[in-house]
Amino acid sequence: MRHPRGDGAPVVVVPGFLGSDVYLLEMYFWLGRIGYRPFLSRIGRNAECLDVLVGRLLGTVEEARASTGRPVHLIGHSLGGMLARSAAVRRPDRIASVITLGSPFRGIRSHPLVMQAASTVRARIRSRAEQRDDRPDCFTAACQCDTVKALQAPLPASVPQTAIYTKTDGIVDWRSCINDDAEADVEVSGTHVGLAWNPKVYRIIAERLAGLAAPARASASEVVRPPALRRRSVQVLGQPVDVVGHDHEIARAPVAVDHEIGQERLGAEAEPLEGRDRALLIDRHLRDDLAQPQLRGQREDLSREPPSEALRAIALPRLDANLARGGAASSSRGGAGSRSRPSRRPPRR
DSSP, X not given: OOOOOOXXXXXXXXXXXXXXXXXXXXXXXXXXXXXXXXEEOOOOSSOSOHHHHHHHHHHHHHHHHHHHSSOEEEEEETHHHHHHHHHHHHOGGGEEEEEEESOOTTXXXXXXXHHHHHHHHHHHHHTSHHHHHHOTTTTSXXXXXXXXXXXXXXXXXXXXXXXXXXXXXXXXOGGGGOOSOTTTEEEOSSOTGGGGTOHHHHHHHHHHHHHTOOOOOSSGGGOOOOOOOEEEXXXXXXXXXXXXXOHHHHHHHHHHHHHTTTOSSTTOOOOOOOHHHHHHHHHHHTTSSOSHHHHHHHHHHHHXXXXXXXXXXXXXXXXXXXXXXXXXXXXXXXXXXXXXXXXXXXXXX
16 A cells, blocks of 8 residues: 655654664655655764753754755654654744654653663763753753753644554553544554554554645646655665665665764764674664563564565564573573473574
């Protein structure tokens, strides 16, 4: 089934907690293929002071608006959706719409391991002298920064919103991801991480963006046709991955793969990571869902609707390895004197 065509509007994709733009490359290129002008968020890794992250995001919004002359659509996954909402509250004149994917904007109720990771990030932020002195409550709901205040405010009526959620999320409480508005809330099946690749989510995004498109042009001669698609191979984990997109997207693909991973924040000078280090960072993306049921759900999503054969070839073996490690860890914790339990290690193939 073909998705509705876009009208060339700018769309910025925003990654979730602990992630970077890398894992949203598939959505980025897909948006370009259906006729939009996609932009990566350029916020670096989403494990930083929220005010700093939204400041970077607003910089990208300004860049996207300046290059297209149009308000910008924001699509945010998980915490990225909360950053998108905050940006929309702070600069509603720059935002065309906000679409959130599993974003707990009504109150964070998350898996204990996610909360533990958040505590680690908070401690790292507070270890910096300027954060201790100026913002002692940074990365908490009590922070008085503009971003947190905006998160606690409703979206302006001028900014259309869509909240996509799944009741089998497994990471956040789905009830904190909705507006209690039948028009704005859309349920899909799947997992929290899988929302970034879920074909049902892509269909909803295409339909919502098309519904907000500029008024129909007067004649067929005025229709803006997208440039021809081109194919280019880029290296991910030392393996070639084919990407398809327009010239301006293809030109940025190696930058996204090589530099977003190697930089913790925008503008930081960092050597590109190679070999095993890069593999470990990519592997971290696939291990954000540390609980075994979520890993299994993520694997099922990728097996059923893989984003591409090349990416599936990379992702599935890593997920299998993570599942095997989790099974081994759980069986080794028994120790002497503990009651024997059936092994949960996946069967060998």
